[in-house]
Amino acid sequence: MATVTVSKQATAIAKNTIIVDGHIDVPYRLREKWVDVTQATDDGDFDYPRAIKGGLNAPFMSIYVPASLDGSAASTQLAHQLIDSVEAIVARAPDKFAIAYTTDDVKNHFAKGLISLPMGMENGSPIQGELKNLQTFYERGIRYITLAHSQSNHISDSSYDLRRQWKGLSPFGKTLIPAMNNIGMLIDISHVSDDAFYQTLELSKTPVIASHSSLRKFTPGFERNMDDDMIKALAKNGGVIMINFGSSFVTKEARQWRDGLAKAQNALIKKEGKDSEKLANFETEYRKENPYPYSTLDEVLDHIDHVVKLVGIEHVGLGSDFDGVGDSLPIGLKDVSYFPNLIQGLLDRGYKEPEIKKILSENVLRVWKQVEDYAKRHG
Template sequence: MKGRHPRPVLALSITALFGMFAASVEAKDYTASEKAIRLAKENIIVDGHIDVPYRVKEKWVDVTQATDGGDFDYPRAVEGGLNAPFMSIYVPASLDNSPESTQLAHELIDSVEAIVARAPDKFAIARSTKDVRSQFAQGLISLPMGMENGSPIQGDLNNLSAFYARGIRYITLAHSQSNHISDSSYDLRRKWKGLSPFGKTLVKEMNNMGIMIDISHVSDDAFYQVIALTKTPVIASHSSLRRFTPGFERNMDDDMIKKLGENGGVIMINFGSSFVSKEAGAWRTGLSQARKALIEKEGEESPKLANFEESYREEVPYPYSTLDEVLDHIDHVVQLIGVEHVGIGSDYDGVGDSLPIGLKDVAAFPNLVQGLLDRGYSESDISKILSGNLLRVWQSVEDYASSYTDN
């Protein structure tokens, strides 16, 4: 990020502005009605992206029990009605092009299997839409898995087969840097101008094998190339709308969303505040600029860097987004391409302390349902948003792979 450290008078004015903003949104009470709670419990809720495996790797906790901190554990999932969260097998871009990326992916899958092994009366691995539905009927929380960053494939389709066998059912082609598959929306170096030659082959092989293609994180060019190549609907497992966050390529613009609708795919809305509102993104830019200015002034060894974000937050309060703003994203997708193409991809345990007011952890899904009811969504439409749309895409991907195998 480029820019100078704001003058003290500007910093104070921003503090006052964000403080007023925080006070206004905190004042709203998000309370779910009995009907909203019932709908959350009666419906399958699929969340396209929860970062429990990496959270557990960083600091082990037993999510089969109540935990301190974090956004997910069994009691809170039950409270919120969440019963089919995709466990993110997240591999940092720093491990791209190294054998450690493949190793880490297998270790994270091991950790999901360990959760189930510790509590088979609470959780079960889900490898198909049939698994999700049957496990829901049994009162179990399904744990399907998606791989965030295709780096562990290492350009080897045998690795793709191995990860499918272990339960991976979607792959986010890239993460924060361009890899051997695709350019990333975060990476200014557009090495491939979209997909690599291997990436184009991979799209077809994922279709044939029955793995959903996740276009979250990829560049715009890569998105359009995926859409041109794929024979099945695709997903954005945890993305929101650029309309509300101008200039943030990580989100999708209206033209992309329309193309996703033509493809039959689903965008699963990310709850992270910087994905939801431009104010949160501006705050993050301000933080980066202030940190850079401190380094320029005092150097990389400055003791002030140790707790820099915490200190910055005290001076310039973080402008949390709200449940209502998340609903604005859902509304806009519905207005553009219909209710059949939107889902939920919260990014719980993956966006730190940036979750919206009203949606602070997985226990809050009834609040989301209440918001949808308040905006006039029918119970049928709410069911589609909570899981029906993603399960439709997943089923379509399964059906295509089955027909390919049969032929």
């Protein structure tokens, strides 16, 4: 793919438009290796200078709780610690960042030149079956909850988990959905099983989002992505699918590569045991023999195009999964500084500026505002 030549128009749109990214894993990245993202950093996909360069104004900070902590007090503890880390970013640089609790906050921060940091909880495990915890996390700034992650939890089955213990939502999950509606919490159906997705739509009185999901059309058999019927149902609900940039979400070739890596690794474990020294740098060595098939900006744009053609421009947004998908980001979309490339790609495909602004932020802000308004009436 040729290098993208970004026009003055694309640069201006990036600078003058609110850009919302539905999912960036900065807090967990900092937990594993602390760096000061208010300054330039050597690694990772996000920091302040790169966000400014890319025009990113409102990245949802993912409060990610691994499924390994499901059912334990440690999941709730970790969620609070990760929220603390987002508050610390703002405290270190209040001239650069501010936590966004409302859609009005996002707009006001944009007018002041601040980057908004709304927060979404990836995995509802920290709720622990207690609606008082939902209230606590709402008060701390969580504005969406991804119901489950890589395993079935006490709320919902996961697309990654073959054990469908609830056949969709759990009994508690079915009480949590209206409680989230009433408090003003966005419901995120990324990661959940298909049954849980449809049950959520039946129960929710507000539109829902997929904060970082792509399309099954391009990755057949990958349930973590959404199929056309689900996208149609999401649109009927008024919701938005926010496209994940990770290559294995974008193309079947990258998906198959990941499957091949897992099979090769499992074969080594079977042959030499899980303590084999060869496991230490296994993926690095595997990549030397089997180069990773990175997806491209054009292939990400194909996902956006397909949603637009299927259900209309009002139901698609961006949920990059930056800092969450490792070294698998597409050629042309390697970190948060690359959003002008995506805007240029949309212009090149004939999208007009008002349409591009819907994709960049207006669609998801509309849904978020509907959720806020519903809670004002019913909360």
